[in-house]
Amino acid sequence: MGVSRLALYAVRLPFSALRFSPYLGIYRAQFAVTLASQLQYRVEALIWLFGAILQPLIYLIVWSTVSQTNGGSVGGYSTGAFAAYFVVLMLVNQWTDTWVMYEFESRIREGTFSPKLLRPIHPIHSDVADNVTHKFLTSFILIPVAVLLAVIFHATLRPPLWALAAFVPSLFLAFLLRFVVEWTVALACFWTTRVGAVNQMYAVAVMVLSGQMAPLSLFPPPVQTLATILPFRWMVAFPVDLATGALSPHDALVGCVTQAVWLALGVVLLNVVWRWAVRRYSAVGV
Amino acid sequence: MSNLRLLWVFFRLGALNELAYRANFFVQFIQSSLGLATALIGLAVVFAHTATLGGWRSTELLALVGIYFVVGGSLNVVIKPSMQQLMEDVRLGTLDFTLTKPADAQLLVSVKQVELWELVDVVLGIGVLAVALVQLGAGIGIAEAIGFVLALACGAAIVYSFLLILTTLSFWVVRVTNILVVFQAMYEAGRWPVGIYPTWLRLSLTFIVPVAFAITVPAEALVGRLDLTTLLGAVGLALALLAVSRWFWTIGIRRYSGASA
Numbered sequence: 001m002g003v004s005r006l007a008l009y010a011v012r013l014p015f016s017a018l019r020f021s022p023y024l025g026i027y028r029a030q031f032a033v034t035l036a037s038q039l040q041y042r043v044e045a046l047i048w049l050f051g052a053i054l055q056p057l058i059y060l061i062v063w064s065t066v067s068q069t070n071g072g073s074v075g076g077y078s079t080g081a082f083a084a085y086f087v088v089l090m091l092v093n094q095w096t097d098t099w100v101m102y103e104f105e106s107r108i109r110e111g112t113f114s115p116k117l118l119r120p121i122h123p124i125h126s127d128v129a130d131n132v133t134h135k136f137l138t139s140f141i142l143i144p145v146a147v148l149l150a151v152i153f154h155a156t157l158r159p160p161l162w163a164l165a166a167f168v169p170s171l172f173l174a175f176l177l178r179f180v181v182e183w184t185v186a187l188a189c190f191w192t193t194r195v196g197a198v199n200q201m202y203a204v205a206v207m208v209l210s211g212q213m214a215p216l217s218l219f220p221p222p223v224q225t226l227a228t229i230l231p232f233r234w235m236v237a238f239p240v241d242l243a244t245g246a247l248s249p250h251d252a253l254v255g256c257v258t259q260a261v262w263l264a265l266g267v268v269l270l271n272v273v274w275r276w277a278v279r280r281y282s283a284v285g286v
Numbered sequence: 287m288s289n290l291r292l293l294w295v296f297f298r299l300g301a302l303n304e305l306a307y308r309a310n311f312f313v314q315f316i317q318s319s320l321g322l323a324t325a326l327i328g329l330a331v332v333f334a335h336t337a338t339l340g341g342w343r344s345t346e347l348l349a350l351v352g353i354y355f356v357v358g359g360s361l362n363v364v365i366k367p368s369m370q371q372l373m374e375d376v377r378l379g380t381l382d383f384t385l386t387k388p389a390d391a392q393l394l395v396s397v398k399q400v401e402l403w404e405l406v407d408v409v410l411g412i413g414v415l416a417v418a419l420v421q422l423g424a425g426i427g428i429a430e431a432i433g434f435v436l437a438l439a440c441g442a443a444i445v446y447s448f449l450l451i452l453t454t455l456s457f458w459v460v461r462v463t464n465i466l467v468v469f470q471a472m473y474e475a476g477r478w479p480v481g482i483y484p485t486w487l488r489l490s491l492t493f494i495v496p497v498a499f500a501i502t503v504p505a506e507a508l509v510g511r512l513d514l515t516t517l518l519g520a521v522g523l524a525l526a527l528l529a530v531s532r533w534f535w536t537i538g539i540r541r542y543s544g545a546s547a
Binding site: 043044047048050051054055057058061062063065066069070074075152194196197200201203204207208213214218219220 | 317324332340470483484
């Protein structure tokens with residue numbers, strides 16, 4: 001019985017992989033649509049990017065100043081290492097960032113979500129496509145800005161090659177994890193339209209516990225433990241630490257596995273909450 | 287005098303309007319507290335690793351954070367929502383109703399929209415400022431107090447004029463809402479003393495988006511590190527910008543062509 005079922009899976013698996021191919025077409029179409037529309041809203045994209053650059057830059061300057069007034073090094077970070085940390089953070093934060101929580105409220109309140117629910121495909125896919133397109137476009141500005149800032153602030157960035165190689169999958173996992181978590185948090189809208197407080201609570205947690213204010217090792221141990229137990233560290237700080245060469249190969253491996261575990265948990269949670277939420281949804285008017 | 291009465295009427299009207307949405311108060315209270323908590327965590331982690339930041343001690347920076355919340359909250363209570371409303375009115379042509387009223391139009395558009403609950407930020411900011419002042423102790427003399435009030439008034443006038451100039455642009459370019467987003471991002475840079483920033487950023491924060499005058503300069507006055515030249519400069523800039531924004535407003539309003547446009 002057990003063996004035959006296993007054999008059945010072995011046969012089924014390639015076919016279920018094939019089932020993904022319609023998604024490829026859908027994503028390609030969605031990319032084309034969002035690319036066209038986002039090229040229209042160039043100025044808007046630039047303005048959002050402005051905030052994404054300024055915030056890490058402010059903390060870069062704050063910590064460089066702290067380091068300089070304390071003899072060029074604080075908590076194991078030299079002035080150049082702080083610069084490297086926040087330049088990489090700027091990239092990782094922008095590449096993993098989502099804004100679904102701020103869009104969901106009007107989607108539900110104004111009912112624009114209804115047509116998306118009628119499509120024969122989960123609405124998360126069009127959000128992923130939107131998000132990736134925006135990141136692709138803004139990277140043309142973000143990467144030169146990062147290089148420029150790294151030069152201006154004398155960033156010392158010499159990660160080992162293996163860490164750079166591990167950075168790619170960890171960034172990808174971080175992106176997926178943050179997307180799944182933030183999409184789930186956004187579903188709070190199905191229960192209340194006053195989600196401002198919920199969103200901000202989440203934003204503060206991300207700000208502090210994902211290492212955007214300071215490298216996590218500069219926080220007191222209880223905060224570090226909290227950041228490690230919760231998914232926040234794995235959404236931003238971990239890829240940044242990896243790329244700046246602050247981790248050992250062992251830490252890197254454990255980290256990637258933790259990311260994968262959180263991602264799996266996140267997907268399960270998303271599905272449960274989603275089913276529950278959709279049942280509550282009722283549209284009014286046009 | 288009648289202008290002051292007009293201001294009061296508008297403020298009361300806006301307040302009554304908002305009092306209907308009392309649950310918003312709790313949402314705003316949670317949001318403001320979270321914002322304050324983030325700022326304080328930032329200060330705590332920085333000062334766990336250093337005694338001074340750009341020459342500022344932790345209590346002095348606490349006072350600066352208090353001012354940041356007081357000024358930011360005040361802008362959010364009336365100036366920013368009114369400016370947002372003005373942009374909307376220009377776009378839709380509903381500015382007609384304001385222009386036909388027998389009072390100064392600039393005054394009317396500046397106080398038209400009141401978001402009462404944003405006052406929570408102001409109250410929290412005053413609280414933080416009070417704590418910082420107690421910790422600073424007897425360092426505040428009468429000269430510092432006068433300097434602080436004067437610097438704060440100038441800072442408010444400078445930022446108000448700046449926002450009015452930005453909003454007046456909407457008579458030419460309809461989509462300027464995004465400019466306020468840039469202003470907000472720049473305003474957040476004012477949570478730290480502008481002295482720590484490199485020259486190019488410091489100059490932008492002083493003259494392009496004048497948050498330095500709104501936050502750092504009053505804080506400097508309070509902790510007694512403001513020289514007379516800067517204070518006089520702030521007064522001069524405030525008067526100049528008030529005049530320029532007034533002039534620009536009258537030019538802009540002449541371009542306005544009404545609801546049929």
